[in-house]
Amino acid sequence: xxxxxxxxxxxxxxxxxxxxxxxxxxxxxxxxxxxxxxxxxxxxxxxxxxxxxxxxxxxxxxxxxxxxxxxxxxxxxxxxxxxxxxxxxxxxxxxxxxxxxxxxxxxxxxxxxxxxxxxxxxxxxxxxxxxxxxxxxxxxxxxxxxxxxxxxxxxxxxxxxxxxxxxxxxxxxxxxxxxxxxxxxxxxxxxxxxxxxxxxxxxxxxxxxxxxxxxxxxxxxxxxxxxxxxxxxxxxxxxxxxxxxxxxxxxxxxxxxxxxxxxxxxxxxxxxxxxxxxxxxxxxxxxxxxxxxxxxxxxxxxxxxxxxxxxxxxxxxxxxxxxxxxxxxxxxxxxxxxxxxxxxxxxxxxxxxxxxxxxxxxxxxxxxxxxxxxxxxxxxxxxxxxxxxxxxxxxxxxxxxxxxxxxxxxxxxxxxxxxxxxxxxxxxxxxxxxxxxxxxxxxxxxxxxxxx
Amino acid sequence: xxxxxxxxxxxxxxxxxxxxxxxxxxxxxxxxxxxxxxxxxxxxxxxxxxxxxxxxxxxxxxxxxxxxxxxxxxxxxxxxxxxxxxxxxxxxxxxxxxxxxxxxxxxxxxxxxxxxxxxxxxxxxxxxxxxxxxxxxxxxxxxxxxxxxxxxxxxxxxxxxxxxxxxxxxxxxxxxxxxxxxxxxxxxxxxxxxxxxxxxxxxxxxxxxxxxxxxxxxxxxxxxxxxxxxxxxxxxxxxxxxxxxxxxxxxxxxxxxxxxxxxxxxxxxxxxxxxxxxxxxxxxxxxxxxxxxxxxxxxxxxxxxxxxxxxxxxxxxxxx
Numbered sequence: 189x190x191x192x193x194x195x196x197x198x199x200x201x202x203x204x205x206x207x208x209x210x211x212x213x214x215x216x217x218x219x220x221x222x223x224x225x226x227x228x229x230x231x232x233x234x235x236x237x238x239x240x241x242x243x244x245x246x247x248x249x250x251x252x253x254x255x256x257x258x259x260x261x262x263x264x265x266x267x268x269x270x271x272x273x274x275x276x277x278x279x280x281x282x283x284x285x286x287x288x289x290x291x292x293x294x295x296x297x298x299x300x301x302x303x304x305x306x307x308x309x310x311x312x313x314x315x316x317x318x319x320x321x322x323x324x325x326x327x328x329x330x331x332x333x334x335x336x337x338x339x340x341x342x343x344x345x346x347x348x349x350x351x352x353x354x355x356x357x358x359x360x361x362x363x364x365x366x367x368x369x370x371x372x373x374x375x376x377x378x379x380x381x382x383x384x385x386x387x388x389x390x391x392x393x394x395x396x397x398x399x400x401x402x403x404x405x406x407x408x409x410x411x412x413x414x415x416x417x418x419x420x421x422x423x424x425x426x427x428x429x430x431x432x433x434x435x436x437x438x439x440x441x442x443x444x445x446x447x448x449x450x451x452x453x454x455x456x457x458x459x460x461x462x463x464x465x466x467x468x469x470x471x472x473x474x475x476x477x478x479x480x481x482x483x484x485x486x487x488x489x490x491x492x493x494x495x496x497x498x499x500x501x502x503x504x505x506x507x508x509x510x511x512x513x514x515x516x517x518x519x520x521x522x523x524x525x526x527x528x529x530x531x532x533x534x535x536x537x538x539x540x541x542x543x544x545x546x547x548x549x550x551x552x553x554x555x556x557x558x559x560x561x562x563x564x565x566x567x568x569x570x571x572x573x574x575x576x577x578x579x580x581x582x583x584x585x586x587x588x589x590x591x592x593x594x595x596x597x598x599x600x601x602x603x604x605x606x607x608x609x610x611x612x613x614x615x616x617x618x619x620x621x622x623x624x625x626x627x628x629x630x631x632x633x634x635x636x637x638x639x640x
Numbered sequence: 641x642x643x644x645x646x647x648x649x650x651x652x653x654x655x656x657x658x659x660x661x662x663x664x665x666x667x668x669x670x671x672x673x674x675x676x677x678x679x680x681x682x683x684x685x686x687x688x689x690x691x692x693x694x695x696x697x698x699x700x701x702x703x704x705x706x707x708x709x710x711x712x713x714x715x716x717x718x719x720x721x722x723x724x725x726x727x728x729x730x731x732x733x734x735x736x737x738x739x740x741x742x743x744x745x746x747x748x749x750x751x752x753x754x755x756x757x758x759x760x761x762x763x764x765x766x767x768x769x770x771x772x773x774x775x776x777x778x779x780x781x782x783x784x785x786x787x788x789x790x791x792x793x794x795x796x797x798x799x800x801x802x803x804x805x806x807x808x809x810x811x812x813x814x815x816x817x818x819x820x821x822x823x824x825x826x827x828x829x830x831x832x833x834x835x836x837x838x839x840x841x842x843x844x845x846x847x848x849x850x851x852x853x854x855x856x857x858x859x860x861x862x863x864x865x866x867x868x869x870x871x872x873x874x875x876x877x878x879x880x881x882x883x884x885x886x887x888x889x890x891x892x893x894x895x896x897x898x899x900x901x902x903x904x905x906x907x908x909x910x911x912x913x914x915x916x917x918x919x920x921x922x923x924x925x926x927x928x929x930x931x932x933x934x935x936x937x938x939x940x941x942x943x944x945x946x947x948x949x950x951x952x953x954x955x956x957x958x959x960x
Binding site: 282286311312314317398399400458468602606613614637638639640 | 707728810917920926930
């Protein structure tokens with residue numbers, strides 16, 4: 189730093205003299221800090237070293253407190269065999285994966301159970317980060333689970349995660365708009381019909397055009413609905429993964445994506461539009477149609493309770509299965525949700541699997557769905573009277589989950605989704621050639637020939 | 641150009657010092673200096689040199705965190721992949737644009753603010769200084785979110801404020817286009833770090849001796865002439881230090897881009913590429929190579945400044 193000339197650094201006796209009490213103060217602080225660290229460490233190991241029940245740590249995605257409550261319930265139900273503590277991961281799924289992968293790569297023993305977003309199980313399983321699911325547990329937890337959820341928890345023909353809750357997107361519509369447009373929503377509708385109806389009524393058709401995971405969710409649903417797959421031939425070797433992005437189905441999906449983006453009815457700022465943008469658009473007076481997760485229902489009701497939204501708005505909400513790409517082919521709605529994984533580095537794998545069975549019991553899944561708005565992975569839960577009351581669309585959600593298609597299951601998911609988001613964004617720029625370009629990019633990235 | 645500077649300050653060594661040698665006192669001072677700085681120096685080496693060397697080592701491998709068994713030595717292969725990839729050069733371009741634009745604007749604004757601070761009334765000065773420093777005290781992520789919310793189409797107020805300008809409507813999507821996104825990113829950076837530059841320049845202004853100003857005034861120099869011939873030449877070292885620090889900082893931009901666009905629309909910087917390879921893709925080898933290249937770029941900038949502009953940091957400290 190510039191100083192006035194002649195004011196060179198010159199230590200004085202004074203400043204040295206003053207150092208003495210400071211040292212004492214610092215030493216005190218350091219001592220206190222050390223004591224704090226030590227006591228923290230002791231407390232963490234306390235129950236184990238004293239022969240008490242082992243503490244299982246469950247890394248959860250942030251929610252409205254449901255997982256913490258379930259952890260407490262299962263701790264009680266274990267009759268003192270174990271205690272479950274929750275530890276919160278970052279808010280978005282990418283952040284959750286990044287933290288878990290780095291901790292597991294460092295063989296972190298503090299993780300016992302993890303809440304994993306559905307696309308992440310293959311990567312962790314392939315790396316050997318997940319403890320194998322005991323066969324008796326596997327057969328019990330896969331009973332009665334919706335198809336898509338089970339598929340996403342399976343890698344190399346083996347169950348690697350325990351399905352906990354399953355999400356799916358529905359087609360939401362304003363009853364008044366659909367009626368005015370003359371659309372029969374009892375019958376399956378196509379994207380083309382929606383664009384036409386929205387243009388006709390000058391209402392918004394909300395989807396997610398932002399460069400984020402939601403774009404992959406949309407693209408995957410379009411390609412699967414057209415009868416194709418993003419990964420045509422799967423492999424654990426990145427060089428042998430064959431992509432299906434220049435197939436006729438993928439080209440048709442790209443065409444739909446482009447048509448929606450340039451339809452003029454997707455609202456402003458489509459290329460930065462997220463699920464939350466869509467949800468607020470759908471609450472506005474310009475709302476027409478929207479594809480989105482079921483949380484929008486609970487959100488609208490909360491706003492009515494808070495007095496910031498008219499009751500007539502959710503009363504106008506209608507719902508049905510995800511739109512079709514082609515009239516004669518049933519749609520494959522997006523699949524989301526959380527599977528539980530047990531860390532291979534956990535000291536209590538058996539207890540952890542015991543705990544996952546408790547966590548994913550039908551009772552707890554119903555509680556979680558009603559209180560936190562996250563749909564259950566177990567089909568039976570949808571018959572629960574509380575669930576039926578809180579979610580008038582419960583049957584549609586279950587039906588959608590049965591038809592839902594997971595995003596590509598691969599240990600190289602971040603390369604695949606990153607490449608797709610790079611090439612298919614902004615959606616208005618998508619052409620018939622986009623698929624081939626994305627295929628070339630992702631293949632090059634997987635071979636290690638290109639950056640992402 | 642004629643400039644007016646003072647001769648270098650006199651050395652403060654006692655007259656009795658042996659000619660050409662070092663007095664006992666300055667030797668003792670030097671030893672004390674090392675003892676005081678030593679622990680910090682060791683810690684610095686541990687926390688900076690070690691990770692740098694480790695990154696250089698990893699950059700020579702094909703190494704994925706989730707597949708450590710297949711780690712293989714590939715020499716400079718990662719560097720070849722990066723330097724032949726158009727994405728890398730695009731990121732370098734974006735980073736250079738952001739660096740040049742923000743540093744130039746900040747220098748001009750910062751100089752203005754420094755002048756205001758130095759000329760302000762004695763009683764106003766502390767308040768003014770605190771007010772100007774507030775943006776710098778804000779965490780970058782928080783500042784980035786504030787700017788994003790301000791320009792966002794659903795939460796923002798900027799569109800309605802600027803609706804009278806041609807080309808701006810309530811539906812203007814700032815983050816939907818490359819150049820408007822970069823504009824907002826640059827604005828956020830400028831807002832946040834101008835105080836830093838202005839503070840360094842204020843210190844430089846304080847260094848310009850009043851006697852020179854008075855002498856120039858007596859000779860009939862105008863305000864402008866005094867600025868160009870007296871003030872700026874005398875604070876050249878401070879200006880260069882400010883430019884250097886800010887350029888190094890600006891070249892590593894990450895937070896604002898991560899929060900505002902997440903790299904969409906070709907707004908990725910070099911740091912962002914390093915993040916995506918290392919943290920998202922867990923390709924430690926490739927990511928380390930990007931980081932090493934970023935490090936080399938930063939070193940190059942530092943050397944460029946120091947050699948190109950002949951900055952003598954010792955002179956800036958008033959030691960010579």
